[in-house]
Amino acid sequence: MNCILLLLVATIHLNCNLAGPSGSLTIGKQLCELEEAPLLVDTPTPRFGWQLHSTENGVSQTAYELEIFDSGGNIVWKSGKVISDQSQHIPYSGERPLEAGEQYGWRVRVWDNKGNGSPWSKMSQFRMAPDLNKLNAQWIGAIKRKDSNLPEGRDYHSVSDSSEKGERWRATNPLSKRSIYLRRTFKVQKRVKSAIVYISGLGHYELSLNGKKIGNDQFNPLWSDYDKTVYYNGYDLTAELTRGENAVGVLLGNGFYNEQGGRYKKMQVSFGPPTLFLKLCITYADGSTAEIISDNKWKYSPSPILFNSMYGGEDYDARLEQPGWDKPDFDDSNWRPVVVDDGPKGELRAQTATPVKEMEYFTVREIRRIGESYILDMGQNLSGYPAFTVTGKRGDKIRLTVAERINDDGSINQTQSGGPYYYEYTLKGEGEESWHPRFSYYGYRYIQIEGAKPAKSPDNRDIPVIREIRSCFVYNSAEPAGRFHSSNEIFNNAHTLIVNAIKSNMHAVFTDCPHREKLGWLEQIHLNGPGLYYNFNLGRLAPKIMQDIHDAQLPNGLITSIAPEYVIFEGGFRDSPEWGSAGVIFPFMYYQFYGDNSLIVKHYDVMKRYVDYLGTTAKEHIVSHGLGDWCDYREDQPYGVSHNTPVPLSATAHYYMVIDYLTQAAEMTGREEDLAYYSRLREDVKSAYNNAFFDKATGQYGTGSQASNAISLFAGLVDPEQKEAVIENLIKSIEANGYRLSTGDVGNRYLFQALARNGLNEMMYRMHNHSEVPGYGFQLQFGATTLTELWDPRKGASWNHFMMGQIEEWFYRSLAGIDLEENAYSGFKSFKIAPQVVGDLTDVEASYNTLYGTISVKWKVDNGQFVMDIEVPVNCEAKVYLPRETGYTTVKGGKYHFSKELGLHWQSSGR
Numbered sequence: 001m002n003c004i005l006l007l008l009v010a011t012i013h014l015n016c017n018l019a020g021p022s023g024s025l026t027i028g029k030q031l032c033e034l035e036e037a038p039l040l041v042d043t044p045t046p047r048f049g050w051q052l053h054s055t056e057n058g059v060s061q062t063a064y065e066l067e068i069f070d071s072g073g074n075i076v077w078k079s080g081k082v083i084s085d086q087s088q089h090i091p092y093s094g095e096r097p098l099e100a101g102e103q104y105g106w107r108v109r110v111w112d113n114k115g116n117g118s119p120w121s122k123m124s125q126f127r128m129a130p131d132l133n134k135l136n137a138q139w140i141g142a143i144k145r146k147d148s149n150l151p152e153g154r155d156y157h158s159v160s161d162s163s164e165k166g167e168r169w170r171a172t173n174p175l176s177k178r179s180i181y182l183r184r185t186f187k188v189q190k191r192v193k194s195a196i197v198y199i200s201g202l203g204h205y206e207l208s209l210n211g212k213k214i215g216n217d218q219f220n221p222l223w224s225d226y227d228k229t230v231y232y233n234g235y236d237l238t239a240e241l242t243r244g245e246n247a248v249g250v251l252l253g254n255g256f257y258n259e260q261g262g263r264y265k266k267m268q269v270s271f272g273p274p275t276l277f278l279k280l281c282i283t284y285a286d287g288s289t290a291e292i293i294s295d296n297k298w299k300y301s302p303s304p305i306l307f308n309s310m311y312g313g314e315d316y317d318a319r320l321e322q323p324g325w326d327k328p329d330f331d332d333s334n335w336r337p338v339v340v341d342d343g344p345k346g347e348l349r350a351q352t353a354t355p356v357k358e359m360e361y362f363t364v365r366e367i368r369r370i371g372e373s374y375i376l377d378m379g380q381n382l383s384g385y386p387a388f389t390v391t392g393k394r395g396d397k398i399r400l401t402v403a404e405r406i407n408d409d410g411s412i413n414q415t416q417s418g419g420p421y422y423y424e425y426t427l428k429g430e431g432e433e434s435w436h437p438r439f440s441y442y443g444y445r446y447i448q449i450e451g452a453k454p455a456k457s458p459d460n461r462d463i464p465v466i467r468e469i470r471s472c473f474v475y476n477s478a479e480p481a482g483r484f485h486s487s488n489e490i491f492n493n494a495h496t497l498i499v500n501a502i503k504s505n506m507h508a509v510f511t512d513c514p515h516r517e518k519l520g521w522l523e524q525i526h527l528n529g530p531g532l533y534y535n536f537n538l539g540r541l542a543p544k545i546m547q548d549i550h551d552a553q554l555p556n557g558l559i560t561s562i563a564p565e566y567v568i569f570e571g572g573f574r575d576s577p578e579w580g581s582a583g584v585i586f587p588f589m590y591y592q593f594y595g596d597n598s599l600i601v602k603h604y605d606v607m608k609r610y611v612d613y614l615g616t617t618a619k620e621h622i623v624s625h626g627l628g629d630w631c632d633y634r635e636d637q638p639y640g641v642s643h644n645t646p647v648p649l650s651a652t653a654h655y656y657m658v659i660d661y662l663t664q665a666a667e668m669t670g671r672e673e674d675l676a677y678y679s680r681l682r683e684d685v686k687s688a689y690n691n692a693f694f695d696k697a698t699g700q701y702g703t704g705s706q707a708s709n710a711i712s713l714f715a716g717l718v719d720p721e722q723k724e725a726v727i728e729n730l731i732k733s734i735e736a737n738g739y740r741l742s743t744g745d746v747g748n749r750y751l752f753q754a755l756a757r758n759g760l761n762e763m764m765y766r767m768h769n770h771s772e773v774p775g776y777g778f779q780l781q782f783g784a785t786t787l788t789e790l791w792d793p794r795k796g797a798s799w800n801h802f803m804m805g806q807i808e809e810w811f812y813r814s815l816a817g818i819d820l821e822e823n824a825y826s827g828f829k830s831f832k833i834a835p836q837v838v839g840d841l842t843d844v845e846a847s848y849n850t851l852y853g854t855i856s857v858k859w860k861v862d863n864g865q866f867v868m869d870i871e872v873p874v875n876c877e878a879k880v881y882l883p884r885e886t887g888y889t890t891v892k893g894g895k896y897h898f899s900k901e902l903g904l905h906w907q908s909s910g911r
Contacts, residue, residue: 007106007268007740010479013437015623020209024054024055024056024059024308024723025052025053025054025059025110025116025118025874026052026053026054026118026119027050027051027052027053027109027110027118027119027121027122028050028051028052028053028853029050029051030048030049030050030051030106030108030121030122030124031048031049031050031088031851031910032046032047032048032049032124032126033046033047033126033264033352033458034049034059034254034539034540034594034851035352035540036124037124037125037126038126038127038352038358039127039196039234039236040127040129040233040234040350040351040352040354041126041127041128041129042349042350042352042687043131044097044098045091045092045093046091046092046094046098046126046128047088047089047091048066048090048091048092048106048108049087049088049089049120049851050087050088050108050110051087051851051852051853051873051874052087052110052118052852052853052873052874052875052893053616053853053874054112054874054893054894056894057891057893057894057895057896058113058891058892058893058894059112059113059114059874059875059892059893059894060085060112060113060874060875060877060892060893061084061085061087061110061111061112061113061572061874061875062083062084062085062088062111062112062113062115063081063082063083063084063110063111064079064081064082064084064086064087064090064108064109064110065078065079065080065081065082065108065109065110065733066078066079066082066090066106066107066108066269067079067106067107067108068092068094068104068105068106069104069105069106069123070104070105071102071103071104071105071194073105076094076096076104076340077093077094077095077096077399079093082168084755085875087110087852087875088594088595088827088829088851088852089595089596091560097130099128099130100128100130100131100134101128101130101131101134101196101560102127102128103125103126103127103128103194104125104126104127104128105123105124105125106123106124106126107120107121107122107124108120108121108287109536110120119527119862122592126460127196127234129234129350130198130279130281132348134199135277135279135348136279136293137277137278137293137294137295138293138294138295138296138317138340138343139275139277139294139340139341139342139343139344140275140276140277140294140295140298140300140338140339140340140341141174141180141182141252141273141274141275141276141300141339141341142175142178142180142273142300142302142336142338142339143173143175143273143339144273144275144339144341145272145273145341145342146176147173147382148172148173148176148272149167149168149171149172149173149176150172150176150260150270150272150273150274151165151268151270152189152534154269154565154566154567154568154570155267155268155269155566155567156526156568157206157565158206158536159193164177164782169260169268172260172270172628175273176258176260176270176273177254177258177260177273177274177309177326178256178274178302178303178305178306178772179251179252179253179303179305179306179438179439180251180252180274180275180300180301180302180303181249181250181251181300181301181302181303181322181325181326182248182249182251182252182276182294182298182299182300182338182552183247183248183250183299183300183325183330183332184292184294184297184298184299184387185245185246185247185248185300185328185657186245186246186247186248186249186280186292187244187245187246187374188241188242188243188244188246188282189243189244189457190284190285190286190288191243191284191285191286192238192241192282192283192284192285193234193238193283193284194238194281194282194283194329195236195237195238195240195241195280195281195282195283195286196234196235196236196237196238196280196281196793197214197234197235197237197278197279197280198228198232198233198234198278198279198280199232199233199234199235199250199276199277199278199279200221200231200232200233200276200277200278200348201220201221201228201250201252201273201274201275201276201277201278202221202226202252202255202257202258202271202272202274202276202344202537203252203253203255203256203257203258203274203439204218204219204220204221204252204253204254204255204257204438204439205220205221205250205251205252205253205276205430206250206251206438206496207235207241207248207249207250208248208249208250208251208326209237209241209246209248209249209326210240210242210246210247210326210327210328211247211249211324211326211327212240213236214237215232215233215235215444216357216358217355217356217357218355218356218357218438218474219255219355219356219357219439219441219474219507219508220351220356221233222351222353222355222356222507222508222509222544222600223255223256223508223509223550223564223648224346224547224548224564225346225351225551225552225563225564225565225566226257226271226272226344226345226346227271227344227345227346228345228346228347228551228881229346229347229349229547229551230344230346230347231348231349231350231351232277232348232349232350232351233351233355234350235395235708237280238592241282243418243643244328245329246328247326247328247330248278248280248292248326249325249326250278251303251305251438252274252276252278252303252440252811253273253274253305253308253438253622253750254274254308254310254439254565255310255439256269256310256564257270257271257272257344258270258271258273258275258504259309259310259311259566260273260309261309261311261312262307262309262312263309263311263312263313263419263420263421263422264311264312264414264418264420264516265309265311265312265313265517265578266311266418266516266517266519266567267566267567269566269567271344271345272341272343272344272903274551275341275343275344275882276294276298277294277343277348278292278293278294279291279292279293279294280292280293288785289529293469295340296337296338296340298337298338299335299336299337300333300335300336300337300338300513301322301325301332302320302501303320303334303335303608304316304318304319304320304321305438305717306318306320307424308437308439308440309440310439310440310441310518311418311421311518312420312421313420313421313422313423313424313437313440313441313442314423314424314437314438314439315423315424315425315426316424316425316426316435316437316442317426318425318426318427318428318433318435319394319395319426319427319428323427328764339895341397349547351544351546352540352543352544353508353540353541353543354476354477354478354479354540354541354678355476355477356474356475356476356477356508357474357475357476357477358384358472358473358474359474359475359477359503359885360382360472360473361470361471361475361726362378362379362380362382362470362471362473362475363378363469363470363471363473363625364376364377364378364454364469364470365377365378365379366379367454367457368410369457369459370409370410370411370448373411373448373449373450374448374449374452374453374454374456374457375406375410375411375412375446375447375448375467376446376447376449377445377446377691378445378446378470378471379389379445379608379785380445380448380471380473380500380785380786381404381443381444381500381504381784381785381786381799381800382443382444382445382471382473382500382503382504382514382800383441383442383443383473383474383503383505383507383514383788383800384441384442384444384471384472384473384474384475384502385402385423385436385437385438385440385441385442385471385472385474386400386402386423386447386469386470386471387434387435387436387469387470387471388400388435388436388466388467388468388469388470389432389433389434389463389466389467389468390425390427390432390433390434390435390452390466390467391431391432391433391463391464391465391467392427392429392452392463392464392465393427393428393429393464394428394429394430395425395426395427395429396426396427396429396452396463397424397426397451397463398424398425398427398449398450398451398452398464398466399418399421399422399423399424399425399449399450399451400423400424400425400447400448400449401414401417401421401423401447401448401450402421402422402423402442402444402446402447402448402452403417403444403445403446403448403704404416404417404443404444404445404446404503404515404798404799404800405417405445406446411448412447412448412763414536415796416516416797416798416799417442417443417444417513417515417798417799418516418517418797421442421515423437423440427464432467436472436624438559440792441474441514441797442514442515443504443513443514443515443768443800444471444515445785447469449466451463451464451468452464452664453465453466454466454469455467455468459687472676473503474507475504475505475506475507476501476506476507476508476541478536478537478538478540478541479507479537479849480535480536480537480849481533481534481535481536481537481848481849482534482535482536482812482846482847482848483544483845483846483847484808484811484812484815484816484844484845485587485817485845485846486811486841486843486844486845487840487841487842487843487844488769488840488841489766489840490769490776490777490780491768491769491773491811491815492759492769493776494768494777494779494780494787494806495811496788497522497776497779497780497784497785497786497787497805498531498787498802498805498807498808499535499808500785500786500787501786501787501800501801501805501832502528502531502532502535502536502800502802502805504552504786504800504802505524505802506536506541508544509545509548509563509564510524510525510532510545511552511799512524512789512798512801512803513789513798513801514800515798515800516798519562519566519567520545520548520560520562520563520564521561521579521803522549522559522561522562522579522580522583523561523578523579523582523630523639523745523746523803524564524745524802524803525545525582525586526581526582526586526589526679527578527745527746527748527749527803527806528749528802528803528805528806528808528809529585529586529589530589530806530808530809530812530813531805531806531808531809531812532596532850533589533590533592533593534809534812534818535808536606537592537849538590539596539851541777542586542590542599543599545563545586546583546586546587546599546602546603546606548563548564549563549582549583549586549603549606550603551563551564551607552564552565553583553606553609553610556616557609557610557612557616558574558575558580558610558613559579559580559582559583559606559610559611559613559839560574560580561573561574561575561579562579571625572625572626572627572641573627573819574650575625575626576625576626576627576628576714577614577623577625577626577650577651577654577655578626578627578628578630578650578651578654578746579626579627579656580610580614581610581654581657581658583603583606583607583610584607584657584658584661584662585657585658585661587599587600587603587607588661588664588825591825591827592820592824592825593827593828593850594825594827594851595826595827595828595829595851596827597668597825600665600669601668601669604665604666604669604671607658607661607662607665608662608674610658611655611658611659611662611678614658615655615681618652618655618685620688621652621655621684621685621687621688621689622648622652622688622689622692623648623651623652623654623655623816624647624648624651624652625647625651626647626650626651627641627642627647627746628641628642628645628646628650628746629642629644629650629707629743629745629746629747630642630744630745630746631646631744631745631746631789631790631791631803631804632644632645632705632707632742632743632744632745632746632747633741633742633743633744633773633791633792634742635773638788638795639744639789639797640793642707642744642746643704644705644706644707644742644747645702645703645707645708645709645747646693646702646703646707646708647709648692648693649689649692649693649701649702649708649711649712650707650711650746650747652688652689652692652693653666653689653711653712653715653717654686655685656682656685656686656689656715656717657715658713659681659682660682660716661684662674662678663675663678663679664683666678675754676820682880686717689712689717690717690719693712694710694712694718694722696722698729699722699725699726699728699729700726700729701718701726705733705734705742705747706730706733706734706737706741706742706743706747706751707742707743707744707746707750707751708749709726709727709729709730709733709754710730710743710747710750710751710753710754710755711746711747711750711754712726713726713750713754713758714749714750714753714754714757715750720822727754727758727760730754730755731763733749734763734767737805739763739766739767740767740772740774740775741767741774741775742774744791744804745803748804748806748807749806749809750873752764752806752807752809752810753809753810755767756810756813756814756836761810761814761836761838762838762839764810764814764838765838765839765841766839768807769839773791773792774791774792775791776807778791778792779793781817782794784799785802786799786801787802787804787805788800788801788804789801789803789804791804810847811846812848814835814836815835815838815841815844815846816835816844816845816846816857817832817834817835817836817857817881818833818846818848818855818857819831819833819834819855820832821879827850827851827852827896828848828850828852828855828873828876828880829850829852829875829876829877830876830877830879831855831876831877831878831879832878832879832880832881832888833855833857833870833878833879833880833881834879834880834881834888835857835859835868836883837859837861837866837883837902839857841861842860842861842862843858843859843861844857844858844860844862845857845858845859846858848878851872852873852875852876853873853874853876853893854871854873855870855871855872855878856869856870856871857869857870857875858870861902864901864902864903865899865900865901865902866882866883866898866899866900866901867897867898867899868882868897868898868899868900869895869896869897869898870891870895870896870897870898871891871894871895872891872893872895872896873892873893874893874894875893876892876893877890877891877892877893878890878891878892880896880898882900883900883902884902885900
């Protein structure tokens with residue numbers, strides 16, 4: 001139906017309140033290396049960025065001036081007035097090197113397109129990371145690795161407990177896996193100007209000073225391949241030190257640094273027993289300095305944590321607590337001297353990625369008694385642990401077993417999430433006692449309590465009483481970046497399911513599930529990449545993920561399917577092109593969303609070596625190994641390796657895509673020989689792919705499955721003259737399947753985007769606006785609170801996976817219309833808004849927080865009238881496409897209103 005544009009109104013908000021020389025332009029959030037006031041800047045040329053605010057529409061930056069000061073207030077660098085509209089990724093260009101460990105201040109002012117200058121911004125701070133050669137601390141602990149009897153090397157998934165290596169694991173020295181306290185006292189006799197501590201406690205640690213926990217991070221430092229990279233953290237203790245005697249205390253646990261098994265185990269791998277590296281740098285007001293380092297002057301004692309394992313849980317005996325152990329006046333005469341060891345093999349690096357924290361809390365929704373136990377429904381499946389307050393007699397022991405599902409009788413069930421996993425707490429019997437695990441977490445919704453009863457329970461047994469309990473939702477603290485809501489409740493609730501699953505699996509790495517594996521399976525980060533970026537600010541976490549990939553890459557160029565590679569799988573579970581391709585595709589997504597190609601530049605060799613590796617596995621340019629469209633849907637088949645789509649088709653399509661990305665990387669980094677070579681290889685692979693998989697007679701790829709045709713369209717492998725036929729065949733296959741999908745973990749994105757990018761959003765809507773299997777609506781009807789691993793959760797497997805969540809990209813890019821132009825890498829400095837009005841949708845409201853500010857879109861259809869309000873960040877530009885219009889309107893930063901008559905009987909295009 002032809003649409004008549006009745007009204008296009010751009011509402012201009014005039015400046016009514018001029019203040020200062022700029023009138024309306026002010027500087028907002030200031031970033032250094034994508035962080036506000038960072039303590040650990042680990043590059044000699046940090047980059048700066050700022051957001052702009054204006055009360056007027058159409059304001060943009062035309063010039064800036066940046067100043068950097070040392071801690072004494074002296075100017076280190078003055079850029080002068082630079083004619084540029086860039087307000088992100090501005091590198092330090094001073095002649096004077098920035099000194100390691102030193103703090104600097106910086107400010108900026110800008111000029112707008114009317115010649116007005118802004119006031120200077122506030123003074124923001126950053127501190128350079130220390131010179132590692134001067135961190136003369138030592139690794140200390142309770143036992144040396146050589147005395148621990150720990151096996152060497154990575155665990156193979158097939159290693160059994162009865163094997164020689166399995167026997168060796170059981171024979172390790174018990175002290176090698178025991179959580180320990182460490183402490184050291186020191187004096188402060190002068191006024192302190194600054195005090196910064198640098199610490200790496202492996203596997204994980206809690207730091208305290210004078211009895212007070214420092215920071216609110218959990219599971220620091222972030223996991224890594226400890227043979228390659230070890231992270232350290234920085235904390236500002238300036239306000240925490242006191243004149244006179246001080247005490248620093250550290251509690252150590254195992255984490256993935258020292259996963260020795262016990263109870264449920266996915267693997268066993270140890271890089272060494274728990275160990276500490278610490279340096280406290282104090283600068284006094286008179287300019288003198290002092291340092292406290294981890295060395296043989298420290299003492300240690302076993303902590304009350306008797307057992308801690310990422311896969312088994314945690315046990316705590318409160319009777320073994322030592323009150324005041326981390327305070328200056330504590331008597332540590334019975335403590336033992338630490339031992340000094342070599343520590344891990346990996347390079348010590350500053351942890352600049354966002355840490356993991358307790359982010360949300362959930363209280364009890366329902367309590368049910370099953371025999372002698374109580375089952376608590378916490379209402380939300382999540383990654384984390386319970387925190388509780390209990391009263392009871394000394395020596396009473398309670399057990400909390402957590403799970404994401406329950407049996408028919410209401411008892412908890414860990415069969416699909418890995419068990420046994422539980423927490424045990426032994427009471428000290430001194431009134432109310434509060435506790436939560438420190439060094440282990442699990443994916444769960446339900447808590448089974450044994451040995452205790454809830455408060456106000458009619459239970460007359462003389463057992464401990466749980467006075468209060470809550471679930472702590474623990475995940476990476478990357479800032480939320482997106483918001484989506486529509487008139488369709490299936491879409492809204494599916495969005496919530498997916499985001500909760502992302503949160504549950506966003507820790508030090510993007511895990512597949514938060515219980516039985518906790519491993520960084522890589523396919524998710526590119527197949528769900530846009531959804532991750534739209535929903536969370538990954539500016540600081542993504543570089544860490546790429547470092548994991550760099551560290552996991554084998555000498556032959558293979559990027560293993562998990563990173564870090566703690567456990568060595570076999571076949572496609574170690575080597576699948578759909579998984580390894582993340583090492584090439586993910587940095588380009590980072591470039592798209594943040595306008596920063598640094599990951600491409602830094603990891604170019606990773607990309608090239610992986611492409612070359614795939615070439616060694618190809619036969620006449622066809623790659624034939626891997627898992628293919630993992631967990632694709634076919635009612636008569638179990639889940640697993642692709643049933644509907646040929647594995648070689650999927651593998652070769654990814655081979656083609658990574659070559660294509662590599663040619664772009666070669667061009668942007670000036671590698672002309674590589675550009676020429678891989679450009680030729682790309683065309684050779686495309687030709688071989690079409691010869692092997694395309695049937696000209698039928699216009700079908702492979703088996704004609706949805707994934708077969710969709711991935712070919714998405715990757716650009718279809719010749720122009722064949723494109724219409726392939727699209728028509730894709731449509732027919734969906735119609736023949738009752739408008740239901742048959743794709744899985746890999747094929748979903750390609751199917752969804754092949755439809756969206758070819759004007760078939762109405763078909764996308766119909767495919768997902770239902771409550772049947774396969775679909776998001778069925779999971780909601782089933783009662784899931786996080787996205788499940790399989791389209792049909794009744795078939796088992798994890799109930800907390802985000803791998804099928806590729807529809808998030810469609811929510812933001814198509815329904816809300818917040819998108820980049822094709823092949824654009826602007827970081828949303830320039831973008832388009834092109835909402836799709838489909839089905840019976842009457843309204844959509846969404847926003848995305850870019851580095852430049854927030855893009856927001858709110859549209860609705862009422863009585864045939866399409867109305868939309870948008871906000872474009874200052875210093876950005878958007879092309880606005882209205883429904884059924886091929887032309888666009890260009891707007892600059894500000895708030896705008898659009899209206900268009902669609903007609904009472906209007907409906908969007910598509911089938």
